[in-house]
Amino acid sequence: MDEKVIIIGAGLCGALLALRLAQKGYSVIVYERRPDMRKETISAGRSINLALSDRGLKGLELVGIKDDVEALIIPMHGRMIHPLSGSSTFVNYSGRQGEWINSISRSGLNMLLLDRAEATGKVKFVFNVECQEVNFSKGELVLQDTINEKVETVNGDLIFGTDGANSAIRNAMLQASAKYRFDFSLKYLSTGYKELEIPSAINGGFRLEKNALHIWPRQGFMMIALPNLDGSFTVTLFLPFEGQHSFSKLTTQKEIMAFFADHFPSALSHMPDIFEDFSANPTSSLGTVKCYPWQINGSFLLMGDAAHAVVPFYGQGMNASFEDVVILDELMDRYNGDWKKILPEYQHIRKKDTDAIADLAVENEYEMRDATANPIFLLKRKIELHLEQNHPDYFSKYSMVTFREDLPYSVAMKKGRKQDAILMEYAGNLENIDEVDYAFLLDKLKKI
Ligand SMILES: Cc1cc2nc3c(=O)[nH]c(=O)nc-3n(C[C@H](O)[C@H](O)[C@H](O)COP(=O)(O)OP(=O)(O)OC[C@H]3O[C@@H](n4cnc5c(N)ncnc54)[C@H](O)[C@@H]3O)c2cc1C
Structure with missing residues (x-):
């Protein structure tokens, strides 16, 4: 437990990893480029709420916070399909009792993980610090304070890159790709996404069925909505960037309003601020990252989106990232904390599974968007x-x-x-x- 452990990125995966390592006896320092989300209201980045399911819950159970998470979730028992004409159909996710997925606030969950990790007394979070460069042979990181721009170099024996889909640690591996035979691909979809909102009803209730993931499938594009505890729904429009029905065709208020009136009339009646939301919120792209190796010298490891960003159509990105921590934890026990064995074995057994969920997620866009109709x-x-x-x-x-x-x-x-x-x-x-x-x-x- 004498290793100096550094984690880059205090998002969902990094915070869970820090908590688990602390529970195993390690002292951990985590550098995060954003401010502390518990003190400042910041956009958590991508997607306000997420679908949490059994693989993710297993990770939360491992660190003993599954019960606390219960207070943050809304069970979604199935898909509510909203066709263009005709009435909505509810389709259960499973025919068995006790099988459903859960809507959870990204920031609520992230803050819980930060609190629990800090409460161990073994994890120190340093916010507003961005990792900029990596020297793999020296185990060195160049960090910059994002407020005063001060640059420092730190060393670690064990360094985890949980810095998300645009990982700086992974980019450094890419720069040194010839040395480490680093293989990398990033495949974008032609579909992008924009977040919108169905606010709560005037009495604070839900305007749509609360315990469902709502889908408006429209052949080639779709909209989905997940419930929030305050009675609102976070809505995501998935639409091609270019083409007949695309973001490129939605530039004026008239075009935007006509698009929703033509394709999503039943949702539009619940979206009073549609034009303001559509104009204010960014249009973002979706891509799959595959890369290998994930580890270098038994001392650097990529985990979570940094190693395997997937498109969101199976609702598994966070779940897979939490499962990463579960797998690593099993190997820590199996190899009694010998990281030179743990890291190579981890990437060896895990890669085929994250490749699988990456491919399944791409396929599921079609299933949600077109097949549900x-x-x-x-x-x-x-x-x-x-x-x-x-x-x-x-x-x-x-x-x-x-x-x-x-x-x-x-x-x-x-x-x-x-x-x-x-x-x-x-x-x-x-x-x-x-x-x-x-x-x-x-x-x-x-x-x-
Ligand atoms: C639209 C959308 C919907 C989604 N829906 C779901 C869903 O329903 N279910 C699900 O399981 N998954 C979902 N996901 C995927 C999920 O968001 C990710 O898989 C998950 O956030 C991965 O966690 P992470 O910790 O690896 O990365 P992140 O959560 O992105 O955290 C990375 C952290 O690293 C920090 N960071 C980045 N660069 C640096 C740097 N250079 N130095 C220091 N810090 C840095 C970032 O600020 C951030 O805090 C969705 C994703 C999208 C885009």
Whole structure:
């Protein structure tokens, strides 16, 4: 425990990691470029609320704060699909009891983690300090105070880069890529996103069903909404940057209002400040980062989005980042704190799983945006829910990814894809749901 441990980035992953390392007996110093969000109101960056599910909950349970998190969450039992015409349909996430996802405030969760880490007495957070350069062979970091611009150089025995999707530590690895054979890719989607809001009702209540993730699928684009504790919903519009229906076509008030009136009339009636929100909030891009190796010399390690930023369509980026800490924790026990063994083994076993969730997340854009409006897909979901309700050992791909924290993402992906192919083909040949031969289907699915 004598190692000098430094973490760069006090976001969700860095704060959880700091807390866990402190619980294991390490003294940790965490440098964060933003101000302390517990003292200053700052934009937490991206997405005001997040879907928290079982893999993330396992990480929170590991550090003993699952009960405190209960006070911050709103359970979402399924998707409420809002078609352009006709009434809304609620589709459960799972046919089993006790399986749902949760909406949680990003800043609320981050602040809880900061508090708990600090309360151990072993973690020191230094805010307004940005990591700018890294010397891997010397174990050295160049840091700049973002207020007075003072630059200092610090050394660490063990340095974690949890500095998010645009990681400075990762960028330094990229600069030294020839030496470390560092492989890197960043793939952007043609879709961007903008956050909007459905405020609470006048009496403080929810204007839409509270316990659901709302989706307005529109073939090629979509809008989603997650509930907040104050009765509001954080709405995210996912729309291509260019093309017929795109951000590039929404520049004037008339165009913006007409777009929402044409495509999202049922939501628009709940969005009194739509034009102001649309104009004020940034349009951001979405990308997948894959890179390798994640560790250097048994003393530097990338974790969370810094190692594997994924697009948000499976709601798994934070969950995967928390799972990173769970996996690292298991290896710390297995190798008795020998970091020269822990770090290489960590990247070796973890990479295939984060690659899997990255690919699944890209695929799920289509499922949320287009397939949820497809009658064959809805029929397939009904069949799957029936299977889950009546055969507890059957798990859909969604359930394996979201509720089976015991199953690696790569296994969920492989098995889930095969199940999906069988069920979509079967649903495509059905006239109606009463014709389903569940015994036949189960037999086929068991052979996977
Ligand atoms: C629109 C959107 C919706 C999402 N929805 C979900 C969801 O529903 N469920 C889910 O599980 N995930 C979701 N995610 C993904 C989730 O936000 C990330 O996976 C998660 O935040 C990763 O945590 P992190 O700690 O690795 O990175 P971050 O949370 O980004 O934290 C990185 C921290 O490092 C700091 N930092 C950066 N550079 C430096 C530097 N040079 N020096 C010092 N500090 C630095 C930053 O200020 C920040 O505090 C979503 C993402 C987006 C964009």
